[in-house]
Amino acid sequence: xxxxxxxxxxxxxxxxxxxxxxxxxxxxxxxxxxxxxxxxxxxxxxxxxxxxxxxxxxxxxxxxxxxxxxxxxxxxxxxxxxxxxxxxxxxxxxxxxxxxxx
Amino acid sequence: xxxxxxxxxxxxxxxxxxxxxxxxxxxxxxxxxxxxxxxxxxxxxxxxxxxxxxxxxxxxxxxxxxxxxxxxxxxxxxxxxxxxxxxxxxxxxxxxxxxxxx
DNA sequence: TTGATAGTTCGATTACTATCGAATAACAAA
DNA sequence: TTTGTTATTCGATAGTAATCGAACTATCAA
Numbered sequence: 430x431x432x433x434x435x436x437x438x439x440x441x442x443x444x445x446x447x448x449x450x451x452x453x454x455x456x457x458x459x460x461x462x463x464x465x466x467x468x469x470x471x472x473x474x475x476x477x478x479x480x481x482x483x484x485x486x487x488x489x490x491x492x493x494x495x496x497x498x499x500x501x502x503x504x505x506x507x508x509x510x511x512x513x514x515x516x517x518x519x520x521x522x523x524x525x526x527x528x529x530x531x
Numbered sequence: 532x533x534x535x536x537x538x539x540x541x542x543x544x545x546x547x548x549x550x551x552x553x554x555x556x557x558x559x560x561x562x563x564x565x566x567x568x569x570x571x572x573x574x575x576x577x578x579x580x581x582x583x584x585x586x587x588x589x590x591x592x593x594x595x596x597x598x599x600x601x602x603x604x605x606x607x608x609x610x611x612x613x614x615x616x617x618x619x620x621x622x623x624x625x626x627x628x629x630x631x632x633x
Numbered sequence: 634t635t636g637a638t639a640g641t642t643c644g645a646t647t648a649c650t651a652t653c654g655a656a657t658a659a660c661a662a663a
Numbered sequence: 664t665t666t667g668t669t670a671t672t673c674g675a676t677a678g679t680a681a682t683c684g685a686a687c688t689a690t691c692a693a
Binding site: 554556579580582583586587590601603604605 | 680681682683684685689690691
Binding site: 482484486503504 | 667669670671672
């Protein structure tokens with residue numbers, strides 16, 4: 430698996446994070462990671478193409494929200510929970526709480 | 532002052548809210564409202580043109596985040612704090628808390 | 634009525650972004 | 664080595680959005 434760059438959360442502007450989360454597909458990805466933990470790409474069961482999924486993963490990764498590790502032919506995606514919480518306390522909780530009424 | 536439509540927060544998707552907040556100028560507007568309370572348009576001291584400001588106010592209003600009331604020739608903008616808090620508990624706090632390290 | 638102030642709307646431009654299919658890369662199993 | 668699986672990258676396209684100046688609306692004051 431190719432190496433990729435993971436930005437430091439400590440210098441990440443909040444607007445970048447919110448921009449990454451403002452797409453419904455990406456918000457769904459994050460919600461699934463929050464609720465079910467780390468997933469392979471196929472674990473998200475979205476209706477968009479593989480290349481579009483890769484694009485969304487890239488946006489989330491460059492915003493500092495997710496990381497990947499390779500396991501054989503699959504890439505496991507996980508949230509950078511602790512770092513996000515340290516930089517933006519309560520943000521993930523607010524997103525998780527918003528699941529209920531939807 | 533012309534009447535305008537204020538959407539119900541109860542049906543507002545989180546992604547719309549986050550999209551409205553994902554622009555640095557709009558995030559700054561919300562932060563100012565959080566810290567200093569309601570403001571006339573001129574109270575924000577931003578570097579963009581008046582028409583651009585109007586555009587950002589419209590996006591924030593249509594996302595259910597702000598409301599306006601006319602007072603003479605000025606329009607006072609305020610946050611819909613309680614409604615936002617009821618629909619997305621903790622979201623405004625998370626934004627307010629993120630001010631500190633910046 | 635005339636002028637000043639505050640803000641919105643319109644039309645245009647420019648830049649960004651979501652999406653896809655095709656090509657590619659990495660890996661495992663046969 | 665060949666084949667199948669998983670996922671990324673590339674190039675194109677279509678839609679969206681940020682920005683501005685100019686024109687307009689509304690209100691108050693002189």
